Amino acid sequence: MHEMGVTESMMDVVLRHADKNNANKVTRINLVLGEMSSVVPYSISFYFDMLSKDTVAEGAELNFRTVKFKARCSDCGKKFKPRDYDITCPKCKGSNTEIISGREFQVESIEIN
Amino acid sequence: MEIKVLEGVFDANEIVAKENRGILDKSGTYMVNMMASPGAGKTSLIVKTLEGLSGDLKSVVIEGDIAGKVDAERVSDTGTEAIQINTGGSCHLEAKQVNTALANLSLEGIGLAIVENVGNLVCPAEFKLGEDLKVMILSAAEGDDKPLKYPLMFSESDVLIVNKIDLIPYTNFNLEKLKETVIKMNPGVTIFEVSCTNGDGISEWVEWLKKRIKG
Ligand SMILES: Nc1nc2c(ncn2[C@@H]2O[C@H](COP(=O)(O)OP(=O)(O)OP(=O)(O)O)[C@@H](O)[C@H]2O)c(=O)[nH]1
Ligand SMILES: [Mg+2]
Ligand SMILES: [Zn+2]
Ligand SMILES: [Zn+2]
Secondary structure, eight states: OHHHHHHHHHHHHHHHHHHHTTOSOEEEEEEEEETTOSOOHHHHHHHHHHHTTTSTTTTOEEEEEEEOOEEEETTTOOEEOOBTTBOSOTTTOOOOEEEEESOOEEEEEEEEO | OEEEEEEETTHHHHHHHHHHHHHHHHHTOEEEEEEESTTSSHHHHHHHHHHHHTTTOOEEEEEEESSOSHHHHHHHTTTOEEEEEEOTTOSSOOHHHHHHHHHTSOOTTOOEEEEEOOSOSSGGGGOOOSOSEEEEEEEGGGOTTHHHHSHHHHHHOSEEEEEOGGGGGGSOOOHHHHHHHHHHHOTTOEEEEOOTTTOTTHHHHHHHHHHHHHO
16 A cells, blocks of 8 residues: 555656656656665556556656665764664764665656657 | 656655644644554553643644544543544555644644554654654564664654563563664664553653653
8 A cells, every 4th residue: 555655656756757848758767766765666666557557657667776775974974884774883983873875765867758 | 868857756745744844833833753563552652641741731642543533532532632534544644644634723722742653663754744753662562673674763763662561571572682773773762661551661751752842
């Protein structure tokens, strides 16, 4: 159920941009998906096939680019890939760190004609 | 032809969440988003929190469930106004549902709005509602291995409430191990240990919340 709503939101973004650019057809949708996101590509594809029927996006190819979960230490500047979601800085052991990627679900671009 | 979009799929929800924020700021209402798996004790904790706050603060509760109005009735029985949102199958609340609920409430003089999210340990963490505080509950009966299985909610929450600590003697739940794991994932988190059944730890949580609301 969850992915149906999320797919609808994704379609809203795609169709709005397709419309703005007078697309006859959307051939490909390039998506960026963070490792830590709750979104499952397989379900998105499933609902997309259903929801895109009779729209300009019908038959478009979905391309998912996965983005790794990464954090950065605000004290020493070290960028690192947390293990087991532990965001303690591996260099200075500080906890003044922030997550810089891994949570996103973004429409990066669409290919139209 | 390729067209750059660079738009987050959850951006539309975040715009409505900001709108909610504006509505709440106008009436000076503090909003708590309460998240947990089914049966962890969300409604029990809300009822205990309202009892603890009684007299200090006028509150309302927004109940999100897939179906039914059992939880709203449990809250109404305490004398606090409660409104039920039925998501009709969806496994989380979105900002627009809370927006509708806020429009149907008179927020004048209301200091606290508590939202009980749909019972689910995964996606509620993905949807901002316009809240001031994200609270998640983990009950001892669910096991101490949950943070690494459901990392998003543990790393997004401002507060983790470990509930049903009265049951710990009957389980292999390791509270110290849990806290260690969660603090590494989310160094800013505040953790409380409570039992809604015997009342242990409730006053510490309520006092902390009162201070946060007063800001
Ligand atoms: N032993 C024990 N039981 C508890 C405690 N807190 C809640 N319970 C019980 O756990 C069950 C579920 O509690 P609820 O408060 O309904 O949980 P919930 O998270 O609101 O559940 P849903 O809204 O259905 O997702 C009830 O039978 C409660 O009595 C506690 O601290 N200790
Ligand atoms: Mg409940
Ligand atoms: Zn560092
Ligand atoms: Zn959901």
